[in-house]
Amino acid sequence: MKKRIIGFDLARAYAIFGMFIVNFNMVFGNHDDTSLPGKLLVLFSGHSSTVFVILAGMGVALMTNRIQDYTYEDRKKLRKTILKRALFLFIFGMLFYQWWPADILHLYGGYMSIGAMLIFMDKKYYLIAAAIAIAIFHLLLLLIPFETGWNFETLEYTDFRTVSGFLRNTFYNGWNPIFPWFAYFAVGLYLGRLDWSLKQTQQKMFGIGLAVYIGIEGFRYASTFMNLSAETREFINADYIPPVLPFILNTMSFGMMLIAGFMFVSQYISEKTWAQDLARTGQMTLTHYVSHLSIGLVLFALFQENGYTGIMTAKKPLSPVYILLYSVIFFVVSVYFSKLWGRKYKQGPLEMLMRKITG
Numbered sequence: 001m002k003k004r005i006i007g008f009d010l011a012r013a014y015a016i017f018g019m020f021i022v023n024f025n026m027v028f029g030n031h032d033d034t035s036l037p038g039k040l041l042v043l044f045s046g047h048s049s050t051v052f053v054i055l056a057g058m059g060v061a062l063m064t065n066r067i068q069d070y071t072y073e074d075r076k077k078l079r080k081t082i083l084k085r086a087l088f089l090f091i092f093g094m095l096f097y098q099w100w101p102a103d104i105l106h107l108y109g110g111y112m113s114i115g116a117m118l119i120f121m122d123k124k125y126y127l128i129a130a131a132i133a134i135a136i137f138h139l140l141l142l143l144i145p146f147e148t149g150w151n152f153e154t155l156e157y158t159d160f161r162t163v164s165g166f167l168r169n170t171f172y173n174g175w176n177p178i179f180p181w182f183a184y185f186a187v188g189l190y191l192g193r194l195d196w197s198l199k200q201t202q203q204k205m206f207g208i209g210l211a212v213y214i215g216i217e218g219f220r221y222a223s224t225f226m227n228l229s230a231e232t233r234e235f236i237n238a239d240y241i242p243p244v245l246p247f248i249l250n251t252m253s254f255g256m257m258l259i260a261g262f263m264f265v266s267q268y269i270s271e272k273t274w275a276q277d278l279a280r281t282g283q284m285t286l287t288h289y290v291s292h293l294s295i296g297l298v299l300f301a302l303f304q305e306n307g308y309t310g311i312m313t314a315k316k317p318l319s320p321v322y323i324l325l326y327s328v329i330f331f332v333v334s335v336y337f338s339k340l341w342g343r344k345y346k347q348g349p350l351e352m353l354m355r356k357i358t359g
Helices: 003-028 036-042 047-063 072-097 105-118 124-143 163-173 178-192 199-223 230-237 245-269 273-283 285-303 320-342 349-358
Strands: none
Touching (some): 047 178, 105 178, 124 178, 273 285, 285 349
């Protein structure tokens, strides 16, 4: 494996572990828990999904990274492959939505479809596209109340199966809507076009991420001493829903730091067996995403003698310690499965299915 790819896949392994914690906590945890373990789980909220989407954009960019060598036919074929995979993820995700209402896969289909149109442009246009996606979302905030369609008591989107509800959920106020979440994918496209074998790239991206992250956190802290309206405070400190500008910049900068950190560390651990096992886990994110939301949820529900009904609230919230412990155990099992599966196959089960269907 190339060191650059090792770092990329280690970051994906981190993202899927964080997603285990976030989703298990969403279904079985106490969202108002203010204990130290509870606060620890909340730290993963937002950061895992956003890193996941940034890495998805990077994956598409790395897949098409020899731009100067491609003929017109090569570009046409690659764009077609991306669109076919986007369609696969959209259809698969829509089916999976019947089980997991916070599905992100069908939205990946949307991100990738837009990305396919931009993929062979100069990388500066990726950042322009990210800014446009963020601006459109904030414009929509002024036009449509964000809570439209939501039942926040049960975390259900009440009119998803109507045309207007589906479009609103997909493009504006669902869990990971195209506006503004395509911005993360577009930034991933930009990052995927950089030469991560250069230490200057790693240092620059980490430095930019750190500066923005400290700036946002510092501004949030300073705002506690300011005489601000309730609406302004909510905007500054919003977390995931709605994903307004401070949240976007905070999570995007954290993702840049994380990815740069893994790219740097991977240079020194790429030959380690455990690092390669983690990298294989990162290569099977589609498989592990689906497995933890199916097998993982069912097993966890059985352990506490409580069925998962598709509503993301547990009858008896569990201690964050149990959720963290279960997430770690499930991740270790996932890593071991990836290691065994990787001895015979290059891709995970669902990754193989997608490639077989889409080419």
